Amino acid sequence: xxxxxxxxxxxxxxxxxxxxxxxxxxxxxxxxxxxxxxxxxxxxxxxxxxxxxxxxxxxxxxxxxxxxxxxxxxxxxxxxxxxxxxxxxxxxxxxxxxxxxxxxxxxxxxxxxxxxxxxxxxxxxxxxxxxxxxxxxxxxxxxxxxxxxxxxxxxxxxxxxxxxxxxxxxxxxxxxxxxxxxxxxxxxxxxxxxxxxxxxxxxxxxxxxxxxxxxxxxxxxxxxxxxxxxxxxxxxxxxxxxxxxxxxxxxxxxxxxxxxxxxxxxxxxxxxxxxxxxxxxxxxxxxxxxxxxxxxxxxxxxxxxxxxxxxxxxxxxxxxxxxxxxxxxxxxxxxxxx
Ligand code: KG4
Ligand code: ZN
Numbered sequence: 001x002x003x004x005x006x007x008x009x010x011x012x013x014x015x016x017x018x019x020x021x022x023x024x025x026x027x028x029x030x031x032x033x034x035x036x037x038x039x040x041x042x043x044x045x046x047x048x049x050x051x052x053x054x055x056x057x058x059x060x061x062x063x064x065x066x067x068x069x070x071x072x073x074x075x076x077x078x079x080x081x082x083x084x085x086x087x088x089x090x091x092x093x094x095x096x097x098x099x100x101x102x103x104x105x106x107x108x109x110x111x112x113x114x115x116x117x118x119x120x121x122x123x124x125x126x127x128x129x130x131x132x133x134x135x136x137x138x139x140x141x142x143x144x145x146x147x148x149x150x151x152x153x154x155x156x157x158x159x160x161x162x163x164x165x166x167x168x169x170x171x172x173x174x175x176x177x178x179x180x181x182x183x184x185x186x187x188x189x190x191x192x193x194x195x196x197x198x199x200x201x202x203x204x205x206x207x208x209x210x211x212x213x214x215x216x217x218x219x220x221x222x223x224x225x226x227x228x229x230x231x232x233x234x235x236x237x238x239x240x241x242x243x244x245x246x247x248x249x250x251x252x253x254x255x256x257x258x259x260x261x262x263x264x265x266x267x268x269x270x271x272x273x274x275x276x277x278x279x280x281x282x283x284x285x286x287x288x289x290x291x292x293x294x295x296x297x298x299x300x301x302x303x304x305x306x307x308x309x310x311x312x313x314x315x316x317x318x319x320x321x322x323x324x325x326x327x328x329x330x331x332x333x334x335x336x337x338x
Contacts, residue, residue: 005060005099006307009052009092009154010084010112011139012036012043015247015303016105018074019280021311025122026065028304030297031055034179041178042168049087056095063303071103076317078310081109082326083139089325097321100300105276106317108310110322115305117146122308127263127292134252136267136276137301138164138179141248143208143255144331146265149312152331155255156208164270166212170219170240174233182235185273192231193239194220198243200334208255210278215243240316241275250281253287269300 001022008015019030022113037043048305064070082089093109098105117133122128130147132155138303141158161169164181171180174187200217201211219240226232256264266280271293284291300302 002311003069003109003336004310004314005063005074005077006110006187006303007056007077007092007096007172008112008115008301008303008306009056009088010080010082011088011301013301014052014055014059014304015301016056016063016068017303017307018063019304019307019311021088021314025087025304025308026069028302028307029059029063029066030302031059037151038177041172044086045085045087048085052091054086056091059184060095065174071099071262074103075103075135076100076108076310076314077104078108078110078188078306078313080112080115080306081110081266081324082329083124084112084327086325086327089327091322094324095324097323099236101321106319107321108313108317110304110306110309110313111198111329111334113140113142114152114232114334116148117144117152117310118309118312119267119298119302119305120265122298122304123292123295125292127265127290129264130261130264131292132252132255132259132267134248134255134271134272135268136163136248136266138162140163140218140268141210141212143251145259145261147316150334154332156210156251156258158212159211159214160211163210163212163248164268166215166244167240167270169216170237173216173219173223181270183239183276187234188237188241188275190231191234191236193238193242195235198222198239200243200247203247203250208251208258210247210251212244215240236307241273243274245273249283252280253283254285256289264289264291266291267294267299271299272296274286280331
């Protein structure tokens, strides 16, 4: 029985959570920096680090108060060790290690993507191992086979841009704010299906890899070649969303077929996309598999998934209080390490 404090600070969200190994998630608090980076059209690393510094302590205090706990109740501190922005990771790592040292408790360094992969287990109904995970965020697009905590096999991944990045870059070309995934999706609702045609990169490549960097060139051409009245922008948004979602859904279905598994988990920010959910839900009914989505609040970066992954890795708790962050860190490297 243990109470884990989780700290996420790998990119532009400061996320804090308290997860109890028996009582479950007690509280979580979040500060998103979207408004801060908006005017720059992307995350500015130095601003991100400074903002994490500003918010991390008040968020920890707020989570403790929500959970009706105090600092001495915490048994271990899990924090995102990587991958992510160096400066941003350092904020979480230093707070986690300093606080743990002061409290005389261990730390548990967590891989950010493992947090996303396990986040569906925070929701009910939860999938059971083994399952196929489609991990689609602003920085990653991967299909993984998940056999248990720490046993992840990569089935395929993007060769260039991530799906969220493709949404965000296309959204920018359509004049939408950053990050534009959700805004583009909203605009697409008013779009005319089929009016603008965009390529579906690597749809028939026969493997589980993706490539989205060519899409933004096609979107740029579509924007340049058409009048950019409101309806045309919506039509282009519809085409972008359909192209990305068609490829994601099709490859996820092939991965299920290939692995013979009957459960698909969709994690990461793009998992919030309603069109992706609709297509996968329909396929699940037709092909008799189950699809799981983390609650929306756990789809994007959050502290709960880090606290939860920390709880699953309690045996890796350590007391060396080193700030050794890993801005680049392949998920495969943590295999069999659970
Ligand atoms: O997992 P996440 O919060 O952060 C990363 O670790 O990257 O994912 C953020 C990404 C962004 O690219 C954002 O535009 C995208 O998820 N996103 C969406 C939607 N909501 C968030 N993309 C498409 N449709 C959405 N509804
Ligand atoms: Zn993430």
